[in-house]
Amino acid sequence: MSGLRAALPACLPALRSHARALCRDHSAADDLVQETILRALAAEAQWQVDTALRPWLFTIQRHAFFAALRRRRREARHAAEAAAPSPSRQPDTLALRDLVAALQCLPALQHEALILVGGQGLDIAVAAAICGVAPGTIKARLSRGRAGLRRMLPGGVASPM
Structure with missing residues (x-):
């Protein structure tokens, strides 16, 4: 098991707490933690063992949160435009x-x-x-x-x- 995979379980409580603070919804926070872990595992080669893991994961989580927020706003805007032709x-x-x-x-x-x-x-x-x-x-x-x-x-x- 790689260093990242071994260290991830210890970071889960902090990731959940941070996700709840961002999302203000337990279900959305759990989804965000999952997205964060998936992105971290996909970028495993970019993480360096001597780098602090929690800040790196929080950065990934923050980027995932704002990307999802932008996507929801864009989808809502497109849905509103489609519903009412201007x-x-x-x-x-x-x-x-x-x-x-x-x-x-x-x-x-x-x-x-x-x-x-x-x-x-x-x-x-x-x-x-x-x-x-x-x-x-x-x-x-x-x-x-x-x-x-x-x-x-x-x-x-x-x-x-």
């Missing part, structure tokens, strides 16, 4: 609808080039191979397609495709 998102939806409509009005070859390179993120050479044309042809179709989108979209601004 008016600020409506222009994005309208802009996307306008972009899709403009793409449908483009000639098929320009539409295909924009979708492959801009929508799918393919390299020009790969898109050219898929279409069976030279890379310069794809570049020309992209240029003409972007120009067509600029003409059709409100404000004359094309998407970053």
